Amino acid sequence: xxxxxxxxxxxxxxxIRTVGQLSxxxxxxxxxxxxxxxxxxDPIAEEVIxxxxxxxxxxxxxxxxxxxxxxxxxxxMVEHVMANLRxxxxxxxxxxxxxxxxxxxxxxxxxxxxxxxxxxxxxxxISTEDCLFADLGVDPVSGCQSLEATDFLSNLxxxxxxxxxxxxxxxxxxxxxxxxxxxxxxxxxxxxxxLMRYYPPHHLVHLYxxxxxxxxxxxxxxxxxxxxxxxxxxxxxxxxxxxxxxxxPDPAAWWGPSGVAGxxx
Amino acid sequence: xxxxxxxxxxxxxxxxxxxxxxxxxxxxxxxxxxxxxxAILFSGDQGLIYANLTRLDPK
Numbered sequence: 001x002x003x004x005x006x007x008x009x010x011x012x013x014x015x016i017r018t019v020g021q022l023s024x025x026x027x028x029x030x031x032x033x034x035x036x037x038x039x040x041x042d043p044i045a046e047e048v049i050x051x052x053x054x055x056x057x058x059x060x061x062x063x064x065x066x067x068x069x070x071x072x073x074x075x076x077m078v079e080h081v082m083a084n085l086r087x088x089x090x091x092x093x094x095x096x097x098x099x100x101x102x103x104x105x106x107x108x109x110x111x112x113x114x115x116x117x118x119x120x121x122x123x124x125x126i127s128t129e130d131c132l133f134a135d136l137g138v139d140p141v142s143g144c145q146s147l148e149a150t151d152f153l154s155n156l157x158x159x160x161x162x163x164x165x166x167x168x169x170x171x172x173x174x175x176x177x178x179x180x181x182x183x184x185x186x187x188x189x190x191x192x193x194x195l196m197r198y199y200p201p202h203h204l205v206h207l208y209x210x211x212x213x214x215x216x217x218x219x220x221x222x223x224x225x226x227x228x229x230x231x232x233x234x235x236x237x238x239x240x241x242x243x244x245x246x247x248x249p250d251p252a253a254w255w256g257p258s259g260v261a262g263x264x265x
Numbered sequence: 266x267x268x269x270x271x272x273x274x275x276x277x278x279x280x281x282x283x284x285x286x287x288x289x290x291x292x293x294x295x296x297x298x299x300x301x302x303x304a305i306l307f308s309g310d311q312g313l314i315y316a317n318l319t320r321l322d323p324k
Contacts, residue, residue: 019275020282027277043318044272051273214275215289216311 008118009081009091011106013099013125014045016210021126026094027052029123033092035084039077041096041236042212049094074105081109085118098127102148102168128238129166131210135218136240138164143247149173149239153191161198162247164240167191170207171235192229199244201226206240207233268302269318 010029015021022045030036031052039060040046050057063076084091093099099106100122113120129146132138143163149170151157159165173187199205202224209219219234228239252263266274271293275282284292293303305317 213314
């Protein structure tokens, strides 16, 4: 007989738009956990958690601080999760979006919990990427690179301009600290120059922000790449760059009578 | 019922969400959401809805 649902730590995401995107399984874990440690980005997610588990719900938003290094905030969150696990509580760690996408403390909490002998699991949820694919009609099957904007700017990263490209957290470009409302986006001209190694200046790009309430349309602002240097994106904006063209055929590939037969070595 | 309570209900009750998807304005009205808050909900303005739910000044 296998053991089911005996996790000490369960990590869930509330989706981007809580109404309709919070899974039944996540709702059930939130309801039944001894402690729900959460980071919510919208008032509905927070209210849902508090309504489902009024005794156990505890926000971890107080770990954020204006201009505080996010890495320090995340370390404190993980420590708090671990302290509750060690106290013998069944913990649900709930964050907005997908708990494994652009969220390091969730992964770290699972790693640390398992290292200390606790059973831990992460559940999938709806991320901004999922919303973007739906809202912009993007199918990643034709190739899709997903990079954090500051990481792309500061490291030796390479882009395939013949596939889709997503640059995350462009609104917090180059700023490792937390800001309540907007970040100081100083690196945008440098980012645009780096992107122009791959794209023509007039290549159409899109700044995307998913809707968080029912009946609200996503915010999509489109314009030429070079114009990006002059604007200040919202803190939760994602930059979507469509392909410049279809990929070039590989001259080493050869075709047989029934389809691709192989690649010449 | 406040708008916030109604949205919590929609997030946790698939039957009520189904009613809302079928006829949003009737479902919200039948749930007892005030005319003012229904106007906010159906404004399509994310900032306005957020401000109402958190009682912030819309910016």
